[in-house]
Amino acid sequence: MFLAYASYMGFMVYQMDVKSAFLYGQIEEEVYVCQPLGFEDPDHPDKVLIRGKIDQTLFIKRQKGHILLVQIYVDDIIFGSTKKELCDEFEKLMKDKFQMSSMGELTFFLGLQVQQKKKGIFISQDKYVHEILRKYNYTDVKSASTLTDLEKPLVQDGDAADVDEHLYRSMIGSLMYLTASRPDIMFAVCACARFQVSPKTSHLLAVKRIFRYLKGKPSLGLWYSKDSPLELVAYTDSDYAGATQDRKSTTGGCQFLGNRLISWQCKKQTVVATSTTEAEYVAAASCCGQVLWIQNQLLDYGYNFMNTVIYIDNNSTICIIENPVQHSKTKHIEIRHHFIRDCNAKKLIQIAKIDTEQNVADLLTKGFDAGRF
Structure with a gap:
């Protein structure tokens, strides 16, 4: 920020x-x-x-x-x-x-490299990428164009052989540090991090694929353009029951100042959602909390960004947020997630519909094929 x-x-x-x-x-x-x-x-x-x-x-x-x-x-x-x-x-x-x-x-x-240029600021960690590629002997491997194998989703895989858990955790820790400037690897790293207790060969192969992707794209980073206006916008999304081991959904969210990405989240939800709408609603509430924090933070900079737009690609979620009547169909949603309604009523935020293809938070909830990625 x-x-x-x-x-x-x-x-x-x-x-x-x-x-x-x-x-x-x-x-x-x-x-x-x-x-x-x-x-x-x-x-x-x-x-x-x-x-x-x-x-x-x-x-x-x-x-x-x-x-x-x-x-x-x-x-x-x-x-x-x-x-x-x-x-x-x-x-x-x-x-x-x-x-x-x-x-x-x-x-x-x-750990962040910062290049200050006339047209803006570029933030990256490419030196760190080369370090971890060298540390784990991936400097000469064939690169991958995407991070996840869509045909082989990660599962518990109890029958597969165990791998060195210390090596696995070390690799995950290295990648977690890299997510500070690389939102593109966020979902894949978080998905692999769920299997740190007893990692199997399939999980290690998934981590190796992330390293192969980094081999081909070592220098990506965040570009903060000088010309972009300073306005706060947010995007939120969720998959449905994507975590195979416990059927929980994944929350994805990201917040921008103009076109400058300043915050992003990829986190497994604490509840088992019983509908797509509930998963999206829980994700929207999480994004709203982050937006409120950023709004208050920006007050110190002298900017008031109340009534921030949050983009959602699910119509049912928008209806629940904007309708003040307690729907009989939302009784199963935990009360703590309903604070987003209050924020909407007080005009701290406003909800807007966006097409799934344009919702950048989708990148933080699931694996993509090469074309979509």
């Missing part, structure tokens, strides 16, 4: 790192992130950064129509501003007060 905003505003993002000596140092003084009660300085209200209400690692400073954003993860700091002087002031202040090393323009952060 930070990088999506930076690409829209067109400012450069910089990085600083705390020197290790500071991590082991003892701090005798009390440390404040805002002016303590009784010590406010009315003449200098902008002396300190304001902490984000939702994201506690985000700090904001506004000054004469400009904004400085600082995102912190342990000892890594990235920051950017609509006014270059604010960045320079912040960097100088941090270096004066603490042992900091300036790393210039942001190029690598928490």
Whole structure:
């Protein structure tokens, strides 16, 4: 979200790192992130950064129509501003007060490669892809055009031979880390992750296919265009009873700022849905929760995106959400999923119909053939 905003505003993002000596140092003084009660300085209200209400690692400073954003993860700091002087002031202040090393323009952060260009920002993990291909000896294998074998769905496969569970879990863990920038592999990785307790040869073959796909597509990533408008939209979808071992459905959802993908979900539902509509409704409620979180997060950036459009490809689900009368046919749906109706009534969200072919969240709920993929 930070990088999506930076690409829209067109400012450069910089990085600083705390020197290790500071991590082991003892701090005798009390440390404040805002002016303590009784010590406010009315003449200098902008002396300190304001902490984000939702994201506690985000700090904001506004000054004469400009904004400085600082995102912190342990000892890594990235920051950017609509006014270059604010960045320079912040960097100088941090270096004066603490042992900091300036790393210039942001190029690598928490395993993500970041390329800042005039037309936008590109986020990828291709160096990491080459690392794991080398680690598991897949640098010379034949590549695959898709991630899943549609003719052989994953099942418990109790009669098949066991495989090394430590190797299997290690491979799954490596791929899970890669889903931070690769939503295209999300469904396949999550499907394979369900068999980590006692993996069989068929499950290992499925994981190997993901590595073969990565061999052919190592450099894909997320492109955040500068020209795209800043508007929040979301897509939600669900399969029906796709998990063969317990017949639960899979929720898929993704959220965009303009055409910038900032969040995506692929998760097996906790309930066994008794209809396609129920599975879609549960997925829509999950997507709604994520949208509300993003809306509140964006308030810190100074944007109000209430009445966000959520696209759904199931008419029955839309009818249940928009009709305030409790349908007799929805008694079996858990009450906690009905909060989406309340959000719709309060105009925090709005529901829109979309054709399945255009619903990008479909990618997060099932395997595709080469043409559709």
